[in-house]
Amino acid sequence: MRVKGIIILLIITLLMMGCEINNKDKLDIYTGTIEADTINVSLETSGSIKNISVNEGESIKIGKTLATIDTTNLEIQLKKAKAGLKQAKAKFEEIIKGARDEELRKAKAKVAQLKALKNGAKKTYDYRLKQLEDVKSLYNNESVSEKKVNDSKALVDNALAKLNSVKKQYEGAKAELDLIIKGATDEKVKITKADIDKAKAQIELLEYQISKGTIKAPMNGVIEVINYNVGEFVTMGRPIISMINPENLWVKVYIPEKKLHKIKLNEKVKLSSDALDKKIEGKVVYIATEAEFTPKNVESKESKEEMVFEVKIKLIDSKDLKPGMLLDVNLEGEL
Numbered sequence: 001m002r003v004k005g006i007i008i009l010l011i012i013t014l015l016m017m018g019c020e021i022n023n024k025d026k027l028d029i030y031t032g033t034i035e036a037d038t039i040n041v042s043l044e045t046s047g048s049i050k051n052i053s054v055n056e057g058e059s060i061k062i063g064k065t066l067a068t069i070d071t072t073n074l075e076i077q078l079k080k081a082k083a084g085l086k087q088a089k090a091k092f093e094e095i096i097k098g099a100r101d102e103e104l105r106k107a108k109a110k111v112a113q114l115k116a117l118k119n120g121a122k123k124t125y126d127y128r129l130k131q132l133e134d135v136k137s138l139y140n141n142e143s144v145s146e147k148k149v150n151d152s153k154a155l156v157d158n159a160l161a162k163l164n165s166v167k168k169q170y171e172g173a174k175a176e177l178d179l180i181i182k183g184a185t186d187e188k189v190k191i192t193k194a195d196i197d198k199a200k201a202q203i204e205l206l207e208y209q210i211s212k213g214t215i216k217a218p219m220n221g222v223i224e225v226i227n228y229n230v231g232e233f234v235t236m237g238r239p240i241i242s243m244i245n246p247e248n249l250w251v252k253v254y255i256p257e258k259k260l261h262k263i264k265l266n267e268k269v270k271l272s273s274d275a276l277d278k279k280i281e282g283k284v285v286y287i288a289t290e291a292e293f294t295p296k297n298v299e300s301k302e303s304k305e306e307m308v309f310e311v312k313i314k315l316i317d318s319k320d321l322k323p324g325m326l327l328d329v330n331l332e333g334e335l
Contacts, residue, residue: 028259028331032251034315036323039219040239044212047071048233049240054223059246064217066241069234071213078206085199092192107177114170121163128152128159221245244323249315251282253329254294254308262331263287269313271327276320280327286312 047069054066135152138144179188225242228234251271255263263269265287271280291307313329315321 028262029328030253030255030331031326031328032253032313034249034251034321034323034325034327036244036246036250037248038224039221039243039245041066041215041218041241041243042239043069043215043234043236045069045071045074045209046234046236047073047213049228049230050213052226052228052230054226054241056223056226058223060217060221060223060243062217062220065214066217066223067215069213069215071210074206074210074213078203078210081199081202081206085196085203088192088195088199092189092196095188095192104177104180107173107180111170111173111177114166114173118163118166118170121159121166125156125159125163128156132156215240217243219243219245220247246322247318249318249321249323250285251313251315251327251329253311253313254292255311255331257291257307257309259331260287260309263311268316270330271313271315272330273321273325273327275325278320280321281316282313282329283316284311285314286310 050068050070052067054060054064060066132149132152132155135144135149139146139149221243223241224244226240227238227242228240234240263284265284267284269282269284271282272278273280288310291309294306294308315327321327
């Protein structure tokens with residue numbers, strides 16, 4: 001009798017489960033997985049990770065420091081850029097005020113020295129040129145060989161090259177002296193101002209890059225994934241940390257075309273979870289305009305070959321809910 005009673009109890013339990021499943025089907029219940037907005041926090045400058053100040057799963061507030069990048073190299077460049085700006089400003093002031101006496105003295109001495117070298121080179125060239133003419137006369141009288149003529153020509157060419165080189169140096173030195181005597185030209189001032197502007201722009205860029213070496217949370221949220229470890233080098237644009245917003249959770253379900261009339265945009269729906277003993281309220285925020293086959297990774301009592309519409313439901317009360325949890329969505333009302 002006892003065994004018979006147990007068998008009867010099992011049969012009753014199975015019948016109740018079958019009724020519950022049947023009722024669930026009749027209630028048009030669809031299952032979806034809770035999802036959340038994911039924000040990838042990327043680097044705006046390249047560098048090695050110096051410190052990570054959060055842990056995966058940690059709740060953080062907007063503006064909290066998440067990690068820092070080693071900016072030593074950028075700071076060295078900034079120091080050089082500031083020195084360059086200081087030098088450019090000093091040069092500008094010097095141009096505006098005019099040359100110092102010592103600078104003028106050196107410029108005049110350089111011109112005088114190059115003038116003497118130029119005169120000496122001219123005398124050497126004239127001498128080699130006359131020597132070539134004499135050798136040519138002897139060659140015409142068959143008194144010297146052709147090699148002697150060629151050697152003399154080579155000496156003339158060398159003397160001319162030396163003369164031209166010294167002339168070029170002399171003209172350059174004279175131009176520098178003229179500039180010193182006359183003071184700064186408008187062109188010189190423009191060039192120096194451009195150097196100052198360039199140095200300032202470089203400083204601003206480096207200061208910006210250094211400021212981006214401290215990575216801060218762009219929103220309130222939870223640290224989902226930390227993609228790198230301390231000491232690793234990360235290039236600009238790479239996501240170092242992924243965050244989720246636990247206050248903006250939603251569920252995607254796939255409703256058959258024949259049941260789509262039961263749900264409307266912006267209307268509220270009821271949801272429930274086997275893990276939580278409470279009813280959850282949601283709001284329909286998106287209904288797809290085109291049908292698709294039921295995705296393979298979606299739990300559904302409908303045929304995978306049936307055309308369905310994606311529906312996104314925002315969870316109004318997200319307390320105790322976590323991404324990844326399964327929720328049942330009831331199109332009829334109470335679950």
